[in-house]
Amino acid sequence: MSDARLQVLGLTKRFGKKTAVRDVSFTVQPNEFFCLLGPSGCGKTTILRMIGGLLVPDAGRVLLDGQDITFDPPEKRDINIVFQNYALFPHMTVYDNIAFGPRRQGWPEDRIRQEVGRLLEIAHLTGYEHKYPRQLSGGEQQRVALLRALITRPQVLLLDEPLGALDLKIRQQLQLELINIQDDFHITFIYVTHDQSEALAMGDRIAVMNQGRILQIGDPRSIYEAPVNRFVAYFIGNTNLFDGSVKEVAGQQARVAVPGVGDLWGVAPHGREKLRPGVSVAVSVRPEKIHIARTAPAEGAWNRAQGIVQDIIYLGVSTEYIVRLNAGHTVRVFTQNLRRNGGHDAITWDDQVWVYWRPAHSLILPD
Amino acid sequence: MTGAEPSRRARWRYLLGQYAGLLVNLTPPLLYLLALFYAPMSILLVMSFWKSGYMTLEPAFTLENYITFFTTPVYLKALANTFVIATGTMLALVVLAFPMAYYLARMHPRHERLIIYLLIIPVEINFLIRIFAWKIALGRSGIINRALLSLGLIHEPLKFLLYSKFAVALVLVHEWLPYVVIPLYLALKGIAPEVIAAARSLGATRWDVFRHIILPLSVPGLFASFVLVYIPMLGEFAVPALVGGPSGYMLGNVIENQFLSAGNWGLGSAIGFILLTVTLALVALVVKVAGVENLL
Numbered sequence: 328m329s330d331a332r333l334q335v336l337g338l339t340k341r342f343g344k345k346t347a348v349r350d351v352s353f354t355v356q357p358n359e360f361f362c363l364l365g366p367s368g369c370g371k372t373t374i375l376r377m378i379g380g381l382l383v384p385d386a387g388r389v390l391l392d393g394q395d396i397t398f399d400p401p402e403k404r405d406i407n408i409v410f411q412n413y414a415l416f417p418h419m420t421v422y423d424n425i426a427f428g429p430r431r432q433g434w435p436e437d438r439i440r441q442e443v444g445r446l447l448e449i450a451h452l453t454g455y456e457h458k459y460p461r462q463l464s465g466g467e468q469q470r471v472a473l474l475r476a477l478i479t480r481p482q483v484l485l486l487d488e489p490l491g492a493l494d495l496k497i498r499q500q501l502q503l504e505l506i507n508i509q510d511d512f513h514i515t516f517i518y519v520t521h522d523q524s525e526a527l528a529m530g531d532r533i534a535v536m537n538q539g540r541i542l543q544i545g546d547p548r549s550i551y552e553a554p555v556n557r558f559v560a561y562f563i564g565n566t567n568l569f570d571g572s573v574k575e576v577a578g579q580q581a582r583v584a585v586p587g588v589g590d591l592w593g594v595a596p597h598g599r600e601k602l603r604p605g606v607s608v609a610v611s612v613r614p615e616k617i618h619i620a621r622t623a624p625a626e627g628a629w630n631r632a633q634g635i636v637q638d639i640i641y642l643g644v645s646t647e648y649i650v651r652l653n654a655g656h657t658v659r660v661f662t663q664n665l666r667r668n669g670g671h672d673a674i675t676w677d678d679q680v681w682v683y684w685r686p687a688h689s690l691i692l693p694d
Numbered sequence: 695m696t697g698a699e700p701s702r703r704a705r706w707r708y709l710l711g712q713y714a715g716l717l718v719n720l721t722p723p724l725l726y727l728l729a730l731f732y733a734p735m736s737i738l739l740v741m742s743f744w745k746s747g748y749m750t751l752e753p754a755f756t757l758e759n760y761i762t763f764f765t766t767p768v769y770l771k772a773l774a775n776t777f778v779i780a781t782g783t784m785l786a787l788v789v790l791a792f793p794m795a796y797y798l799a800r801m802h803p804r805h806e807r808l809i810i811y812l813l814i815i816p817v818e819i820n821f822l823i824r825i826f827a828w829k830i831a832l833g834r835s836g837i838i839n840r841a842l843l844s845l846g847l848i849h850e851p852l853k854f855l856l857y858s859k860f861a862v863a864l865v866l867v868h869e870w871l872p873y874v875v876i877p878l879y880l881a882l883k884g885i886a887p888e889v890i891a892a893a894r895s896l897g898a899t900r901w902d903v904f905r906h907i908i909l910p911l912s913v914p915g916l917f918a919s920f921v922l923v924y925i926p927m928l929g930e931f932a933v934p935a936l937v938g939g940p941s942g943y944m945l946g947n948v949i950e951n952q953f954l955s956a957g958n959w960g961l962g963s964a965i966g967f968i969l970l971t972v973t974l975a976l977v978a979l980v981v982k983v984a985g986v987e988n989l990l
Contacts, residue, residue, distance in 0.1 A: 379891070379895055380894075380895070381891050381894070381895075400894070401891070401894040401895045402894050402895070402896075402897045402898055402899055402902075404895070406895065407895050407896060408891065408892060408895040410888040410891070410892060412886060412888055414886060414888035414889045414891070414892040415889075416889060416892075416893070416906075416907060417889075417911070418910045418911055427893065427896050427898070427906075428896035428897055431896060431897035431898055431902060432897055472892075475892075475896065476892075476895075476896070479896070479897070485895075
């Protein structure tokens with residue numbers, strides 16, 4: 328067997344007539360932070376439940392360290408789960424909650440007391456031993472749930488949208504804590520989320536899912552900069568999409584005719600085999616890759632289009648321009664605010680502007 | 695006084711506005727309870743210390759009635775019977791209701807609703823009619839005995855079916871089952887499925903989950919059904935009167951008898967207060983042991 332920590336092979340699950348998970352396979356390495364990312368209802372939680380033993384697949388297998396655990400009950404798997412609603416035992420104190428797993432494994436109470444104390448210290452919850460879950464804030468409850476799941480050092484920790492119910496500030500803080508804990512404990516994390524920015528920030532690798540299938544697996548940069556198709560480009564981050572058809576293929580690049588906008592030069596991030604003249608494709612351009620100016624760029628080196636500034640959204644660190652092209656398309660452009668005031672030539676509403684970008688930043692994607 | 699001070703009148707009007715609703719809403723029920731429950735109860739309490747005999751009552755302060763109760767074996771037997779029957783029935787009810795409530799709490803909502811209707815409909819039928827129906831079914835030549843006889847399983851009618859503790863318990867189970875299932879069901883429904891899943895993933899077997907999660911979390915439901923069912927069962931008199939016979943005689947029958955046949959209101963009141971005292975002590979004990987305040 329390989330040295331993979333967890334392998335999922337051809338997993339399929341149907342609920343009635345609906346296929347929730349369709350022939351999903353992936354491999355997770357030891358100590359990896361692996362994200363399952365997709366819109367709600369895409370099947371990511373179902374996969375997590377099958378790995379945790381809360382559901383049995385209709386087809387496929389789950390291997391933990393090479394051992395088939397597909398049909399093992401949850402208590403037999405060295406895998407723990409953290410839920411979005413914390414799922415703390417409401418009638419137990421923080422101490423008893425965290426001690427629950429060790430007690431099932433028969434740890435001596437001395438060792439439990441020591442370890443619980445140590446973990447509470449790491450999580451800045453010292454003194455919380457005798458509080459009940461209902462006396463804690465959401466963030467504190469989720470920290471306790473995390474400690475409860477970590478204390479027995481499982482091979483794999485499954486996290487089902489663990490930060491989904493928390494405020495933005497606490498969420499960002501806990502994201503950092505989670506990354507640090509994962510580093511310290513050397514535990515493999517499988518993290519389910521529908522929040523693409525969370526997945527980008529935390530994951531070593533991300534599996535992007537839609538409608539029960541995995542569309543792409545890769546590290547955050549490759550998912551963002553080289554999406555495999557229109558859905559992945561659209562779902563991860565922001566992007567501008569133009570529909571068109573291939574006109575010609577020349578070397579690494581291809582020319583796509585976009586009705587109304589004109590011809591755009593671009594690259595296909597995942598091979599050019601399917602790029603033949605006449606094939607319909609989508610062209611994706613990330614907003615931060617686009618320049619905006621009142622003066623026209625040099626012809627040839629750039630894809631370019633002319634339009635009118637429709638909206639300006641000032642975000643402090645950056646400014647977003649929404650430009651209505653003469654052909655009717657709307658293009659979003661992000662620029663960094665490198666100067667405190669935009670300068671006396673700052674672009675403003677209703678200005679006639681040019682938007683332009685390098686062909687290398689036009690990603691030609693199958694529909 | 696400066697102009698910024700609110701006037702006395704404004705303050706009074708404010709307070710009246712605050713408490714008017716409370717006064718209007720609480721006064722009628724309080725008066726009702728006072729006039730029709732606490733006042734008569736107080737009269738009975740006073741009466742229980744009077745000298746009393748057949749159709750006689752003489753103002754006094756004597757413990758005679760209480761002494762009579764504790765020195766008459768028939769009455770003590772009825773007290774013991776009452777606790778045996780109520781406790782046994784309660785245990786049977788919990789054993790029957792727990793799995794039912796558990797699966798009900800985890801069912802598809804549509805099936806859940808149907809079963810709750812099925813559970814509630816019998817409650818809508820007059821309980822005397824239900825007791826008489828049981829009487830017919832359990833009798834010497836009732837449907838149960840006749841069926842068993844014709845199947846050759848027994849050679850003479852089963853006697854314990856009617857006029858026995860068994861009969862009382864059986865009818866009481868029938869009468870009270872919904873009142874045990876529903877509070878338990880509500881308590882069990884409050885347990886998030888993730889809580890159980892988390893326990894399983896942490897290494898708990900099904901039995902561990904029941905012992906450490908489900909059972910402790912169902913205590914409020916058990917307590918509610920205890921208050922709703924066990925306590926009224928201690929005061930039961932109609933069921934034992936109709937299907938209990940001599941061996942199913944309960945304290946409720948003794949009290950009823952003192953008031954309606956023996957004409958000894960003093961003794962009847964005294965026994966009533968003995969039952970009430972034991973009951974309240976029991977509730978206090980259960981509250982203390984189960985730590986219910988912690989959970990409610």
